[in-house]
Amino acid sequence: MYQNSPKIMMGTNEMPSGILGDLIVEIARQEHWQLTPVRCEWQQCLELLQSGAIDLMPDVAFSDQRAAIFDFHHTPSLYSWSQVYQNSEENIQSVLDLHDKRIAVMDGSIQQSYLDGLLKSFSVNAQLVPVRNLEEAFELVAGHKADVAVSNAKFGDFQAPNYHLEATPIMFQPAKLFYATPKGKNADLLQAIDQYLDLWQADSKSVYYDILQRWGGKEPRSLVPEQIWWWLYGLIALLVLATGGNALLRRQVRQKTRYLQASEDKLATILNTIDSYIYIKDTQLNYQYANKKVCDLFDTRLEALLGKSDEEFFDEETCLNLHQNDRKVLSEGKRLVAEEVNRSNDGRLRTYHSIKMPLRHENGSIYAICGISTDITDQKQHLQEIHRLAFYDTLTQLPNRRLLIERLQTALSSREVSPRSGALLFIDLDNFKDLNDTMGHDVGDQLLQQVTQRLQAEISTQDTIARLGGDEFVMMLDQLDKDSSRARSYAESLGRRLLAVLSRPYQLSGHICNTTASIGITLFDDPKSTVEELLKHADLAMYQAKAAGRNTLRFFTPDLQSAALARAAVEADMRVALVSRQFLLHYQPQVDLDGKLQGAEALIRWQHPAKGLIPPAQFIPVAEATGLILPLGQWILRQACRQLVEWSQHPYLCNIPVAVNVSVRQFHHPDFASDVLEILGETGAAPHLLKLEITESQLISNMESTIYTMNRLRRKGVHFSLDDFGTGYSSLSYLKRLPLDQLKIDRSFVRDLLSDANDAAIIKTIIALGQTLDMHIIAEGVETLEQRDKLIELGCHLFQGYLFGQPGPAEALHREYLTRVEVPFTPEQ
DSSP states (O other), X not given: OOOBTTTBEEOTTSSEEHHHHHHHHHHHHHHTOOOOOOOOOHHHHHHHHHHTSSSOXXXXXXXXXXXXXXXXXXXXXXXXEEEEEEETTOOOOSGGGGTTOEEEEETTOHHHHHHHHHHHXXXXXXXXXXXXXXXXXXXXXXXXXSSEEEEEHHHHHHHGGGGTEEEEEEEEEEEEXXXXXXXXXXXXXXXXXXXXXXXXXXXXXSHHHHHHHHTTOOOOOSSOOTTHHHHHHHHHHHHHHHHHOOHHHHHHHHHTGGGHHHHHHHHHHHHHHSSSOEEEEETTOOEEEEOHHHHHXXXXXXXXXXXXXXXXXXXXXXXXXXXXXXXXXXXXXXXXEEEEEEEBTTOOEEEEEEEEEEEEOTTSOEEEEEEEOOOOHHHHHHHHHHHHHHHBOTTTOOBOHHHHHHHHHHHHHHTTTSOOEEEEEEEEETXXXXXXXXXXXXXXXXXXXXXXXXXXXXXXXXXXEEEEETTXXXXXXXXXXXXXXXXXXXXXXXXXXXXXXXXXXXXXXXXXXXXXXXXEEEEEOOTTOOHHHHHHHHXXXXXXXXXXXXXXXXXXXXXXXXXXXXXXXXXXXXXXXXHHTOEEEEEEEEEOTTOOEEEEEEEEEEEETTTEEEOGGGTHHHHHHHXXXXXXXXXXXXXXXXXXXXXXXXXXXXXXXXXXXOOHHHHTSTTHHHHHHHHHHHHTOOGGGEEEEEETHHHHSOHHHHHHHHHHHHTTTOEEEEEEETSXXXXXXXXXXXXXXXXXXXXXXXXXXXXXXXXHHHHHHHXXXXXXXXXXXXXXXXXXXXXXXXXXXXXXXEEESTTTOOOBOHHHHHHHHHHHHHSOOOTTO
């Protein structure tokens, strides 16, 4: 390794750095190579490589001479070119200006031999001063011990300001850079390097382009690099001198008249092989010269092009823009650099980076303009793609988190000069993970795209809707009324409109799916607020909406902060509780008309070491929100199955089924059915004694997946009960397809059964429906004899509630059942 920043250098960690250094470090990481950097000067590095003392050397330009002693891979790692740098006291404009100059050039480099030949071909007598490295070359020029220095353009542009040097228009020798190995050795290294370069250079999102962007580089091309126009500028200067009579060139031409034609032919050959558009127009803007690239663009020969104007080849608008730039050069007499967008007569639209300069007679009058135009259309598209990838979500094309934060920061800053209110709406889809897991990521992506379309239809052009990731969206309203109450009212109205829009059915891959959203809202008008605070506040409000039952919205209040901290504490305690076995199951009896035990429902409790027995209502919502419901649900199933095995040894309890509640998130997990069967096999519990209770909300979305999961378990003997029946919406056409064994009348109907005729009618309907579908009916929440008797009158014969026993440990159920076996049950008991 030798110092040649930004291409290659030793990093602070004593490992390779720079463009080529970062590339080889990344390849080494993926190939599990161990890199041992060896410090050396350029010529010494080459000698060590040739002798085999080092295995690999970066930043080696290919030449036939080097190919005889080194091996190279096939795909160039980087493109480069050479450039001449001067201090501000010099005025080097062309190769001829190097006459009698001291030129610092790296000893043993291709630049040295190439420059020597170039100077001889133009009969320029200059002194080449060999140096060990590029820093030494720049130091010599900065210390006036050399007049100019030759360097690769990447190092020069990177380091020249540090030495108060500037680039001259002289550029030459486009080169392909490789990693080289000793001849006949380490072919496997070169092959691996080629594989990664081929892969990365074909992908604009790869690490290769990340490294180039990090070090200020551009993508490699088989065309001439972006800054080659400086080299062309130098060559054009030669053309001007050769054809226009520049004083310096005339002096040389008088001495070498016999070589003039040969030099012109050589220059024409060079210009015709350059992959840029070079042309000369007179003061009437008619073409006087064009290289082959221009002729190919216009699909004509040079002889036919001479004397014609742009109107022959471009549309009116393009000609107007071109002539405006051309006339500015003629009128001001200065060089002009501009981007020009040209539309040719065949309709093609291309973008060019153009440099235009005046050509002058000896008396200083302008007789023509010379132009060089790196077609940067592909580069512009690539930069636009980089910008899109950096600031926009690839799936929805919405602004991403990074762009949202920038716009939100701008909005906050503007509050200092223009007081007004704004709002953030944090939108999170309900149960999106369940849909994604059960129906696949393709369907999930379709849902996100349709959600995006609905959100965009509701937002004004001055506001922003962004996707943070997953199913999280944020809407920023920037221009609300400065009166906070009116701003709040508008934000709430929009939020409720969004809830309605997002709850409409979605057509996804032939399936009709339903989903809802939860929205958290926070207002902002204080320029001292931070982006992080606002996003956190909106997020907290969204979680509050989730906790309130989803499909609703909530505004941020300071109390939410405290609630979030409390929820985080519960979550932390739950994680400890899972490990330290603080959870336990209680069982509530399910009885028939005669009070005989027909089943039991397993209900989780948390025996906290400091807070005592905690009911599920205080921790199940946190488990649902954090995903802890999955390991907790598995624990409940496993414990219930172990209880079934224990009861199987009891003569009176051996046929008593146990009902276990299953959450939506748990049921729709792709491994749910497999987990249930695995637990049954692991514990040895009888499948027909396990009853899984699901809610109506689990049937609303992903019905086909729900039916598939239930049938898979039903075939193994597992039974199903539909909990809270009548509180939601169940399609009867789906209900008859579900392998349900039992409908459970919700306690809300039982509570007012005796006073509300509607509740009695609903219960009667549920019982009739269950009988029609050959399902058992059980009523929960039965607390009085009057409720029980009325349910019997309506046709219900199974009951659960405090009238028959509160949830308690399994031992309590043992005692209660044994007592009732010996003493017949009567209502008074």
